[in-house]
Amino acid sequence: MDGRRWGDGLHQAIEAKESLVVQPETEVIASVTYQSLFRRFAKLASMSGTAITEAEEFATIYKLQVLTVPPVLPRQRVDLPSAVYKSVKGKSNAALDELMGMHRSGRPVLVGTTSVEASQAFSDKLRTLEVKHEVLNAKPESIQREAEIVAQAGRKGAVTIATNMAGRGTDILLGGSPSAMARLRVREALADAASLTVPRVAKDSYPCPLEGEATQWLQDAADAYAAEAQASAIRAAATSEDSGSDPADTLRELDEMLAVASSAAPVVEGSATDLAREAYEAIKAVYDEALTEEKEEVAMLGGLHVIGTNLHDSRRVDDQLRGRAGRQGDPGSTHFFLSLEDRIFRIFGGDKVKGALDFLRVPEDQALESERVTNTVKDVQERVERYYYELRKGLFSFDEVLAVQREGTYRDRDRVLRALPEAAMATLRLECAAVVGDIFKANWKVEGVPDSETASMLLGKLQQFFPQIKLTAQELMKARQDAEAAAVAASSVALDEKAAALDGVKEGLAFQSARFLTLTQMDNLWKSHMKAMSFVKDFAGLKVYNQQDPLDVYREEGLQLYEKMQVSLRQNTVFSFFAYQPK
DSSP states (O other): OTTOOOSTTHHHHHHHHTTOOOOOOOOOOOOOOHHHHHHTSSOOOOOOTTGGGGHHHHHHHHOOOOOOOOOSSOOEEEEOOOEEESSHHHHHHHHHHHHHHHHHHTOOEEEEESSHHHHHHHHHHHHHTTOOOEEESSSHHHHHTHHHHHHHTTSTTOEEEEESOSOTTSOOOTTOOHHHHHHHHHHHHHHHHTTOOOOOOOGGGSSSOOOTHHHHHHHHHHHHHHHHHHHHHHHHHHHOSOOOOOHHHHHHHHHHHHHHHTSSOOOOTTSHHHHHHHHHHHHHHHHHHHHHHHHHHHHHHTSEEEEEOSOOSSHHHHHHHHTTSSGGGOEEEEEEEEETTSHHHHHTTHHHHHHHHHHTTOOTTOOBOSHHHHHHHHHHHHHHHHHHHHHHHHHHHHHHHHHHHHHHHHHHHHHHHHOOHHHHHHHHHHHHHHHHHHHHHHHOOSSSSOOHHHHHHHHHHHHHHOTTOOOOGGGGSSOHHHHHHHHHHHHHHHHHHHHHHHHHHSTTHHHHHHHHHHHHHHHHHHHHHHHHHHHHHHHHGGGGGGTOOHHHHHHHHHHHHHHHHHHHHHHHHHHHHHHOOOO
């Protein structure tokens, strides 16, 4: 991605390997985990059809109870038991056979894969068999046509291959989605009017040709959009030398306009958006009527059939794929085809089962379909989920340590940012006193009254932070409490003089410079602190070999680093303020 670079020296290693200029590593200015971000909200709630499998995690981290809401319409989807094969070849052939059978009957089929490579391999097989299909994965050309592909996935005889389908933002409607098709039709017409290049939808993909009122609304919307685009270009030319706008930005603006046009949001009467809405509504009504018969026919055939070709590490993702079928009380079915050579089985003991099947000479094309196999598959997935949950829980425990420090730092930063001048200078005065205390703590070497050499050394350290401090070594040759009180009083006088000098240059400059320098030091030190905490997390894991809890080590080391950061903050701020010389 533009502007993104790998960390831990990986990007620099690749740049060196490719004989490019090695650029410095980017610094993390701020970071927060999803868990910490969500926990900052006073109220948390969400809706998800697949949250029940993660109920324990929601309860542990967010203190949220997961409740199951029954559907309004009874579910008609049939989830067939997973078919487990000995090899990937046997699994792929069985999935392909079932797809071809469903396709010949006219049922729409959605094939779910877990990787782009798997979707391409399945697509190649279908291309060899001359089966018309669509591929929806992370490739740019696929993403551009995402709305079109999802809209057509429920058509009679449609075959769609999708990688990590999840929700994709819309339901797959049996017979096709009239609203999505109407929006695509309007998008094409407006893009043509503004001379924009958009992915074209095949003419035979639309359920029927347009005529009459729908055609007129579409033409009016296109004319209005072209006129607005031309007027915008003229205004841009009048105000700027660069009148040519980026086509990608124009296309994004068009999609935003269509999003408004296809919603119930208020629009200006007679505008291109208003006419686009009229065209959208008219075309949607025409397509809805044309698709009614096809929808009933697909429902009679059994609805959408989902074929899963692999298991994900989380049951939620598989449930999301299953949930593409049987929406809103529609009929549908799902069937997962698995192999003992799949990654999830390889990691969690599938080799033993495969060895037993080899010993029993079970052929590749014979499926293992039984309640026991289904339970075994469920157990394997639960073990994988538990493994990753424990990892996330461990990371969350570590992050809680940093989260407390983050909250404190952000709270202090916010206080500095919003402080009034009197409060800011009062805080700086306290920091000056604390810095004096730090100097005495680090350099007071004797009990009782110091000698002249120790007093001179203390004075020299004080003058490093407070160059104009009115104090003599003789005044420091007292008991520590008295000497420190004299130094604090002298630092306060020095602060008043420095503030008066800065305000003499420009009114309010003392407050502005104090705030700016404090924020700058706070940001720089927090960046360094996060990097240091990352190093601590790395070596804390090794403490297991020393019979120590890594979390305890991380907590103790982190507290020490945070306290050091607070000391550095006040010392750097005070030093910077007294060293600041306005030009």
